Amino acid sequence: MIRAEYGIYKDAEIGTNAAHDAIGVVNLYGKYMFYSTGDFSFSANLGLKWFNPKNFWILSAEKRDELSAVNVYMIPVALTGSYVAADWIGLHLRLGYTFSTVDGALSEGDALAEGGVGGHEVFLQPALTMYPLEGVAVILGAQLPVYSGVYVNTYAETEVYPGVVAGGKVKEFQKLDVKEMNTLYLAVQLCWGSLNLRLTATKGLRFFNEHIKTVLPGAEVFWRF
Amino acid sequence: MKIFFVLLIAAVFATCEKEEGIGEPPVDFNGIKASFSSPTGVYDQSTEKLLMKEIEELSHLYEVFEKIYNIYPDLKKLLSGAASQVSGALSTVSSPLTTYGYIKYSCPGADMKNPALDFKKGMVKIESDELKIENNTVSFNGYLKMLFEECLIEGDLLKGVSHILVESDGAVLDFELEDFTGETLFADFRVSMIVSAEKTSFLAYVGGYSFVVDFSYSSDGITASIKASNGQWSCEITQDSVKCDF
Numbered sequence: 299m300i301r302a303e304y305g306i307y308k309d310a311e312i313g314t315n316a317a318h319d320a321i322g323v324v325n326l327y328g329k330y331m332f333y334s335t336g337d338f339s340f341s342a343n344l345g346l347k348w349f350n351p352k353n354f355w356i357l358s359a360e361k362r363d364e365l366s367a368v369n370v371y372m373i374p375v376a377l378t379g380s381y382v383a384a385d386w387i388g389l390h391l392r393l394g395y396t397f398s399t400v401d402g403a404l405s406e407g408d409a410l411a412e413g414g415v416g417g418h419e420v421f422l423q424p425a426l427t428m429y430p431l432e433g434v435a436v437i438l439g440a441q442l443p444v445y446s447g448v449y450v451n452t453y454a455e456t457e458v459y460p461g462v463v464a465g466g467k468v469k470e471f472q473k474l475d476v477k478e479m480n481t482l483y484l485a486v487q488l489c490w491g492s493l494n495l496r497l498t499a500t501k502g503l504r505f506f507n508e509h510i511k512t513v514l515p516g517a518e519v520f521w522r523f
Numbered sequence: 524m525k526i527f528f529v530l531l532i533a534a535v536f537a538t539c540e541k542e543e544g545i546g547e548p549p550v551d552f553n554g555i556k557a558s559f560s561s562p563t564g565v566y567d568q569s570t571e572k573l574l575m576k577e578i579e580e581l582s583h584l585y586e587v588f589e590k591i592y593n594i595y596p597d598l599k600k601l602l603s604g605a606a607s608q609v610s611g612a613l614s615t616v617s618s619p620l621t622t623y624g625y626i627k628y629s630c631p632g633a634d635m636k637n638p639a640l641d642f643k644k645g646m647v648k649i650e651s652d653e654l655k656i657e658n659n660t661v662s663f664n665g666y667l668k669m670l671f672e673e674c675l676i677e678g679d680l681l682k683g684v685s686h687i688l689v690e691s692d693g694a695v696l697d698f699e700l701e702d703f704t705g706e707t708l709f710a711d712f713r714v715s716m717i718v719s720a721e722k723t724s725f726l727a728y729v730g731g732y733s734f735v736v737d738f739s740y741s742s743d744g745i746t747a748s749i750k751a752s753n754g755q756w757s758c759e760i761t762q763d764s765v766k767c768d769f
Binding site for chain 2: 458460461462463464465466
């Protein structure tokens, strides 16, 4: 990941993941610290990700055209409370909600399917940040899902035989069992001026109710202006 | 990707609550069935003329249905309580699925032997919350709705909605015709019907009293019988006239 963050004025910043932008995944997020006193601070976060395969230039032109009616949206919202316990350690707790959806139309042969699939998720994200050396941070955190649900809203139609067309519509919602599907991560962040490098090891990365149990490495470069 | 494959994906969420569909029937089907079993009208000379006119008009409506059935035997099977086979489009469905669904039948083309493939002669659409797909078969059980959307059948334009209860031996229909223009003219007309494999029965009203009129096809053409509270009679229907053995 390659992120860029910019302080638009005191206590407020906006950012984007440039690596995602470069391949056509438009994303923007903002953070506003609305309360700060002594060792405590509280901030609000809002983001938006939008992706339409027609802008995904690494796909073939034919594939981009075929999928051009499909849109993927993700809107994360969060409230974060931080406590600086000492000059070398900080505690953070984030309460977040993410709305994600995929909608659009797909056709194959004489069949047409339109609709959407998406999800709602509420999660808690505690994190412990330690600063053992100048310009070095060690972060130990978790993402604990509190509630997760998915919906399917499908409309599809096909010609059964000449003069006869069959179709259907399904609108369903299901709460997912996400108990014990926590994600843990350990990160080391190195800072050189505005440039930051974060190396992460993540255990239990989750997508809806799928859980990857192996530890996954990750790297992130970001600039904070 | 065929429609039922899409629906199968959705069936993964089979335990979920359904949020939309055609809802509850707005008619009392049991009341309609009871009316068919005990007609209140009395046949006598004073009711004969009006009754003959009713039979003539209903026979025309019956003929229109038969013209549609000639092209879509599936539709009659469906209304007769039999599951409707709708070809290999269902081959991707391996487990039973119940959902909201519909089938649109294009109204007949100019030759009256084949459907108008472009749907420009209107359509008959059947909708149900209980569309069942199992073993490559579609069946509609319970309550369904049949909509006639500007369906042009030879000289007749048919527009309206029918609420239908499909049972194992046939279907009970409450048919609200907004418009039926052509050789016979109906507007804002409501008729109750029972369809089975052997016959189609209508409830005819004369002076506020009910008569049951059964129609069926035989080698001689359309035959009808009238059931009143004081007896039952057979009728012969030709293109020009209705003759009953009163």
